Amino acid sequence: MNTTIFTYSSTPSADGTTIGFQQGGTGPGLIIVPGTLSTSADYTRLAHLLSPSFTVYIIDRRGRGGSGAQGLSYGIRQECEDVQAVQAATGATYIFGHSFGGLVTLETATRYPSFKGIVLYEPGVATEDNPAAWKWISTYEQALQNKQPRRAFTSFVQGAGHTPLSKMPRWFASFVLRMMVRGTHWQETAALLETNLNEHKETQKLRGTYQHYQGITSKVLLLSGDKSPEFVHRTNQILADTIAGSQSQTLPGLSHLSPENKEAPEAIAKEILRILA
Incomplete structure (x- = not known):
């Protein structure tokens, strides 16, 4: 051990x-x-x-x-x-x-x-310099401004494209994420949503370089x-x-x-x- x-x-x-x-x-x-x-x-x-x-x-x-x-x-x-x-x-x-x-x-x-x-x-x-791949950022940012962290998180998970939830209806993806990420895990995630936005904006700036x-x-x-x-x-x-x-x-x-x-x-x-x- x-x-x-x-x-x-x-x-x-x-x-x-x-x-x-x-x-x-x-x-x-x-x-x-x-x-x-x-x-x-x-x-x-x-x-x-x-x-x-x-x-x-x-x-x-x-x-x-x-x-x-x-x-x-x-x-x-x-x-x-x-x-x-x-x-x-x-x-x-x-x-x-x-x-x-x-x-x-x-x-x-x-x-x-x-x-x-x-x-x-x-x-x-x-x-790749693909503008369509970054459409989720505006939805994410707007959700944070409207104090809707769950909506922002769903936009990120679907936009990032790393899970099958990317191809699901937003309401279903949101439901699944509420079940999967809750309690302390959600509190820790919610605390990092603003930093996550800034980091992905940097990734977007560097696309294709x-x-x-x-x-x-x-x-x-x-x-x-x-x-x-x-x-x-x-x-x-x-x-x-x-x-x-x-x-x-x-x-x-x-x-x-x-x-x-x-x-x-x-x-x-x-x-x-x-x-x-």
Whole structure:
């Protein structure tokens, strides 16, 4: 049984914002960069699986956990500076990014090319400039302004396209999500809806700009789950073709949220260890 104890630390980012992170384990440093609607607490199971081989640092990105607010000048640059600040404070040389955290990881790697190895699980990169794919953002934003968080959440889940709910009538998707996400889980999700909007606006701004990842020279592994939709695998393949020497692999039985505690991080931990340890 793994008895690794994780403690909480923090470091200031370039603009003075506090960035908190959990840390524990033994070995070279590995940073975990969470996705949207997630905190460091959602990746503790993955971190424990990695902790016998790595000293793991799970970041609380801006707007969550022990980190400061996103701030009025929020953008992808700030996200990259936050990761770089944690790397500078810890000396970590490896990094894992999930979903939007994968996008942040790639953008950080182009600005601060100091990671030896990078593992990405379904990075939230918009490889195509498709305006129709972003129609949900206006509905989401309007729902938040009208203090309708459930409506906003339904718009996001359907718009993101990672579950079969994307093809269901909105009323049915809303009903299912009310049953699935409630209590403490809903309270935690609702608290991150505003940050989620800002993060996806950054993803939208960066759509179609993935070519500059050609400059990444680190060892890169792109992972996806075979239960995820086709556009996820297409994105990973485009990125694999763009980043020289990178590898792409699809893991059986996994879906978009598999790196998180409630899903199946064991297979992902195994691949991280295989490629980096």
